[in-house]
Amino acid sequence: MNLENFLLLSAVIFCIGLYGAVTKRNIITVLMCIELMFNAVNIAAVAMSRYIIPRDIADNLGAVESQIATALEANGQLTDTVLPTLLTGQVFSIFIVTVAAAEIALGLGIVIAIYRNRDTVDITEINMMKG
Amino acid sequence: MFSLDVMFWLLAVSSIAGAIAVVSMDDVFWSALCLVVTFLSIAGLFVLLNAEFLAAVQVLIYVGAITILVIFAIMITRNFQEGSTSNGFQIISKITIGLLLICMTFALTSTDWNQWSDYDLRVTPGESTVGLSATEEGIRNVFSDTTPILANLLLKDFVLPFEAASILLLAAIIGALVMVQERNR
Numbered sequence: 668m669n670l671e672n673f674l675l676l677s678a679v680i681f682c683i684g685l686y687g688a689v690t691k692r693n694i695i696t697v698l699m700c701i702e703l704m705f706n707a708v709n710i711a712a713v714a715m716s717r718y719i720i721p722r723d724i725a726d727n728l729g730a731v732e733s734q735i736a737t738a739l740e741a742n743g744q745l746t747d748t749v750l751p752t753l754l755t756g757q758v759f760s761i762f763i764v765t766v767a768a769a770e771i772a773l774g775l776g777i778v779i780a781i782y783r784n785r786d787t788v789d790i791t792e793i794n795m796m797k798g
Numbered sequence: 799m800f801s802l803d804v805m806f807w808l809l810a811v812s813s814i815a816g817a818i819a820v821v822s823m824d825d826v827f828w829s830a831l832c833l834v835v836t837f838l839s840i841a842g843l844f845v846l847l848n849a850e851f852l853a854a855v856q857v858l859i860y861v862g863a864i865t866i867l868v869i870f871a872i873m874i875t876r877n878f879q880e881g882s883t884s885n886g887f888q889i890i891s892k893i894t895i896g897l898l899l900i901c902m903t904f905a906l907t908s909t910d911w912n913q914w915s916d917y918d919l920r921v922t923p924g925e926s927t928v929g930l931s932a933t934e935e936g937i938r939n940v941f942s943d944t945t946p947i948l949a950n951l952l953l954k955d956f957v958l959p960f961e962a963a964s965i966l967l968l969a970a971i972i973g974a975l976v977m978v979q980e981r982n983r
Contacts, residue, residue, distance in 0.1 A: 693826055695830075776973065
């Protein structure tokens with residue numbers, strides 16, 4: 668279990684999702700595959716924020732170490748240490764989840780509107796903007 | 799540690815199997831259920847990465863909300879004769895995406911990541927787990943209680959994107975309602 672494992676897993680899930688999004692004909696399956704790709708990106712972001720040490724922290728690791736040790740001994744809260752910087756990847760993941768939720772709600776709204784009008788969910792048959 | 803590694807491989811295999819099942823199932827309903835397997839495995843992976851809040855968010859939003867929405871949409875638009883067939887791009891997209899996967903694998907294994915394990919970090923207080931190196935144990939101590947700090951980050955440093963996200967969600971709700979409602983003309 669290290670960074671490369673997580674990134675490889677993320678790449679594999681991303682590629683499976685991309686394959687489904689490119690080849691499937693049912694719009695709902697395509698939307699599900701896009702969700703898979705979002706999740707793969709989330710895994711990569713969280714794994715990076717967990718395993719990678721930023722350069723400026725690495726340069727003065729001794730100070731960071733004593734800062735964390737003092738904070739842990741005093742009250743167990745790491746708010747004033749480097750931890751908020753390290754958690755930026757998780758914040759990005761939370762925003763990705765938000766955007767994914769909005770995207771799936773709008774996407775399924777469009778799917779249902781198209782199904783009402785055209786009676787199909789096959790993306791190869793939905794070509795009303797074709798010239 | 800041994801059991802953490804075993805958990806990682808179990809979750810990795812189940813998430814990839816679920817993802818493959820999503821793409822290969824003929825019935826859209828079954829592929830939505832396989833999507834749940836993948837989402838739950840990814841929530842477990844987040845727990846392994848010390849991101850407990852994100853794991854909870856994953857279960858609530860993806861497993862709880864998005865899958866239910868997808869299943870409702872499938873039940874409204876289901877076509878039993880067709881199922882989830884593929885278009886004619888299968889072979890060429892298999893080749894292209896295989897090449898992409900090989901490129902990504904090469905790129906991320908050959909990159910020299912600046913990792914914590916390259917440094918000697920010693921943070922003593924906190925629970926000690928048997929079988930971990932000192933640096934890994936220190937990192938687990940640093941990442942032990944991340945939820946309050948995430949809350950601080952979201953409502954202080956990232957408050958503008960946070961508010962923008964709430965406006966985005968409101969717009970998405972109204973937009974979805976407008977598109978789905980019946981028009982009586």
